[in-house]
Amino acid sequence: MTRTMPIFLFSLLCSLPFLLLAWNLVTDNLGANPVEALEHTTGDWTVYFLLLCLSVTPIQRYLKPKTSGWILPTHLIRRLLGLSAFAYGLLHLMTYWIFDMGTAWDETLLDLAERPFILIGFIAFLLLIPLVITSTQNWQKRLKGRWQTLHKSIYLITFLGILHYALLVKADLLQPIIYMGMFGILMLLRIHTLSSKR
Amino acid sequence: MQKLTENDVTSQSVFLNRRSFIKQLAGVGLLLPSLPSYAYALNSVKNPNYQPNLKLTDSEHVLHYNNFYELGTGKSDPYYNQAQLKTDGWTLTVEGECRRPRTFELSELEGLFDIEQRIYRFRCVEGWSMVVPWDGFPLAKLLNLVEPTSKAKYVEFVSINDPDNLRAQRRDILDWPYTEGLRIDEAMNPLTLMAMGLYGENLPNQNGAPIRLIVPWKYGFKNSKSIVKIRLVEEQPVSAWMKAAPKEYGFYSNVNPNVRHPRWSQAKERPLGSFLKKKTLMFNGYEAEVAHLYKDMDLKHFF
Numbered sequence: 492m493t494r495t496m497p498i499f500l501f502s503l504l505c506s507l508p509f510l511l512l513a514w515n516l517v518t519d520n521l522g523a524n525p526v527e528a529l530e531h532t533t534g535d536w537t538v539y540f541l542l543l544c545l546s547v548t549p550i551q552r553y554l555k556p557k558t559s560g561w562i563l564p565t566h567l568i569r570r571l572l573g574l575s576a577f578a579y580g581l582l583h584l585m586t587y588w589i590f591d592m593g594t595a596w597d598e599t600l601l602d603l604a605e606r607p608f609i610l611i612g613f614i615a616f617l618l619l620i621p622l623v624i625t626s627t628q629n630w631q632k633r634l635k636g637r638w639q640t641l642h643k644s645i646y647l648i649t650f651l652g653i654l655h656y657a658l659l660v661k662a663d664l665l666q667p668i669i670y671m672g673m674f675g676i677l678m679l680l681r682i683h684t685l686s687s688k689r
Numbered sequence: 690m691q692k693l694t695e696n697d698v699t700s701q702s703v704f705l706n707r708r709s710f711i712k713q714l715a716g717v718g719l720l721l722p723s724l725p726s727y728a729y730a731l732n733s734v735k736n737p738n739y740q741p742n743l744k745l746t747d748s749e750h751v752l753h754y755n756n757f758y759e760l761g762t763g764k765s766d767p768y769y770n771q772a773q774l775k776t777d778g779w780t781l782t783v784e785g786e787c788r789r790p791r792t793f794e795l796s797e798l799e800g801l802f803d804i805e806q807r808i809y810r811f812r813c814v815e816g817w818s819m820v821v822p823w824d825g826f827p828l829a830k831l832l833n834l835v836e837p838t839s840k841a842k843y844v845e846f847v848s849i850n851d852p853d854n855l856r857a858q859r860r861d862i863l864d865w866p867y868t869e870g871l872r873i874d875e876a877m878n879p880l881t882l883m884a885m886g887l888y889g890e891n892l893p894n895q896n897g898a899p900i901r902l903i904v905p906w907k908y909g910f911k912n913s914k915s916i917v918k919i920r921l922v923e924e925q926p927v928s929a930w931m932k933a934a935p936k937e938y939g940f941y942s943n944v945n946p947n948v949r950h951p952r953w954s955q956a957k958e959r960p961l962g963s964f965l966k967k968k969t970l971m972f973n974g975y976e977a978e979v980a981h982l983y984k985d986m987d988l989k990h991f992f
Contacts, residue, residue, distance in 0.1 A: 522765070523750030523961040524817055590964060598954070606952060659952065661815075662862050662933055663762035 533583035540576035549680035608658035615651035733824040739807035746819035767895035785921035786841040802826035813909035824886035841921035870926030939992040944973035
């Protein structure tokens with residue numbers, strides 16, 4: 492009961508980039524290539540939310556090991572961040588499908604077959620779906636230990652998402668390299684927990 | 690010299706006002722590191738042969754959306770970093786396999802050649818396009834002035850190299866300076882333009898000031914910006930993008946909806962400012978003028 496407001500506010504916070512983007516869209520403030528702006532912004536925020544989601548555990552372990560959360564419990568924070576990543580990923584995919592592919596299936600299949608970076612991005616998105624479906628506590632109880640294993644696929648998903656970006660840039664790899672670096676650090680911070688028995 | 694007509698007044702004044710706004714901002718010192726390029730109108734005459742009935746791209750888009758990696762790799766970087774490009778005392782050297790190699794000052798070029806305005810389609814390899822009125826003169830006139838010899842089979846274009854000011858050149862994003870090339874008959878084609886302005890005004894820095902190449906039937910990256918040297922050579926030049934990704938960017942890079950690019954299908958393009966794509970034309974719509982140059986060539990091989 493008392494969690495409803497914090498959850499609502501946190502969700503609102505996560506939707507701010509979308510609201511800003513939508514505002515810029517309707518006020519024709521997305522520049523000369525609005526579709527590109529939509530694709531890049533939604534793509535960026537998908538990666539940001541994935542990285543934020545991956546930061547929760549290290550922050551908790553290293554800064555405040557005894558805490559179970561800040562206002563909201565960490566498992567809820569992780570869930571909301573993960574779902575946000577999926578939401579932006581979905582917007583990203585929809586922008587591509589509607590405006591680049593013109594909702595043509597044959598063109599989409601051709602694109603997937605011919606351009607590895609599109610296929611990789613699509614696979615990363617597909618892998619998110621089981622995580623979204625099993626994101627509830629109900630599913631966590633049903634799957635028990637296997638839930639943890641399933642949700643560790645977020646590591647692969649994040650890696651594929653950044654790889655998708657790295658493969659699509661023409662020449663300037665700076666941003667993808669920074670993302671990979673951040674991902675690397677977040678993974679390194681997990682080494683002792685991955686190896687220790689729990 | 691015929692003055693620009695009434696039809697041009699509205700778009701002209703709106704355009705000039707936008708650039709004077711930049712100058713006003715420059716006075717605020719904190720917003721821009723130093724004064725940006727000085728804007729002035731060119732004595733440009735419309736060439737009646739190149740006034741197609743096409744919708745011009747909003748000049749706002751043309752000035753704010755650029756691929757000019759020397760000024761940063763983001764699309765709006767060249768606009769924000771425009772002050773980094775220094776055009777004072779600019780010279781253009783034409784040399785190589787020619788009898789009268791020469792170095793020109795900008796004012797010399799404006800004196801030697803009548804500046805004409807032509808409306809051309811422009812198609813970037815990334816899949817966006819625009820329609821821009823360029824102000825310049827045919828490259829053929831410049832090359833004829835230096836008298837190429839029979840050894841001149843190709844023309845190489847070298848752009849500015851100034852890592853002290855162009856900070857992005859301190860990184861090896863591309864092999865600097867930016868180089869491009871054309872076959873001699875492509876360079877001599879009546880369409881090929883040396884542009885010194887657009888919309889009747891001198892080129893803004895982010896659009897390749899003070900002088901650039903326009904070959905409208907080829908992908909945008911072949912339209913070198915901020916050129917300092919033109920060399921007439923015997924061997925086919927290797928362009929910056931050919932070096933960066935030889936499987937993606939070939940020497941010819943003619944606009945061709947039938948040849949897929951590894952990253953983008955080239956069948957359609959998105960005009961700047963719009964959401965929907967439209968069909969890409971063979972040779973960007975200049976088939977009649979240039980198809981003969983590639984008569985017996987397999988364009989999938991010579992991409």
